[in-house]
Amino acid sequence: MSDRLVARLRAVGCVFAEAEAAEIRRVLGHDDDATDAVVAARAAGTPLEQALGVARFAGVEVEVGDGVFVPRLRAEPLVDDAVAAAPDARVVVDLGCGSGAIAAALHRRLPQARVHAVDIDPVALRFAARNGRRHGFEAHLGDWWQALPRTLRGRVDLAVAYLPHVPTARLSGIAGDYRAHEPDRAVAGGADGLDPLRAVVAGMDDWMSPDGLLVTFVADEQHIAARTVAGARRVLFVLG
Structure with a gap:
């Protein structure tokens, strides 16, 4: 039939x-x-998730809408690897959270942790705040670490970030559905795709706990340069 x-x-x-x-x-x-x-x-041309108003990611469902980054399936290993590497984390942050999908998944997998999510985009933050109320995390508007409450300085045990990492010259190669319905800053990483990583790494010394870990995603060809950016800091790269 x-x-x-x-x-x-x-x-x-x-x-x-x-x-x-x-x-x-x-x-x-x-x-x-x-x-x-x-x-x-x-x-x-609207992505299915935005048309439906929901997206499934790493075992959770979150609200999304037009103008909000759709969580990518290839980002799911960030959650698995983060939980495996820091199962006892107490203060957890989703940096550049978009809808808060990673934060929601981390709260589900690390119920003992207090999970925070940050994003500079007010449209994304409205969705993250709603998802936070549903899934048990706090959402903050602002630029990377600076969005967090000052009381968390030096206390973040685990930060997870699916950072914008597409080099400027490759933005035109993003699928048209997403290109038209997601903000450029959700995907654009500067000339080599690593400018957001540089910004995040620059704040690690102030915000991470002594054994704190950053888990983030880079493309295979960015790995060597990304390791140089991270230096001696504790960063786990998920490659794709």
Whole structure:
């Protein structure tokens, strides 16, 4: 038997139409009007997660919307590696949190920790604050470490960050759906893609506890340069 929703999604250019249809039904059930709106949004190029208003990431579901970075599946190993490397962390920070997906997953996996999330984008922060109320973390608006309460200075045991890391010259290569619906600063990393890492590393000495660990993502070809940026500081790089 043919699946009309799958056929409609294929007709508007969705490559993974079966998976998208399953996710639409999971979220919307049999709400035909809402489904029609999502299909129309996909036809206009809106990412599925933004069209639905939710994204699944590392075992949690978070709210997202237009103009907010959609959590990437390739960032999920950050959560696994962070929890494995710092299972007893008490103060945990998601730097550049977007919707707060990483913070939500970390709170679920490290229930003993107090989890904070920071982002400079007020649109993202509105979603992070809502997700924080649902998932049990605190969201703060501001520039990297400076957004955190001063009482956390020198006390952060674990910082996790899916940092913007795309070199400026490669921004045009980002898939069109995301390019049009996410802010550039959520992905743009400067000439070599490592400017956000430099900013974060610069604050580690002031904000991390003596044994504190930063876990972050870089592309394979950035690893050597990123290690130079980190120097002797405790940084675990997840490569992709």
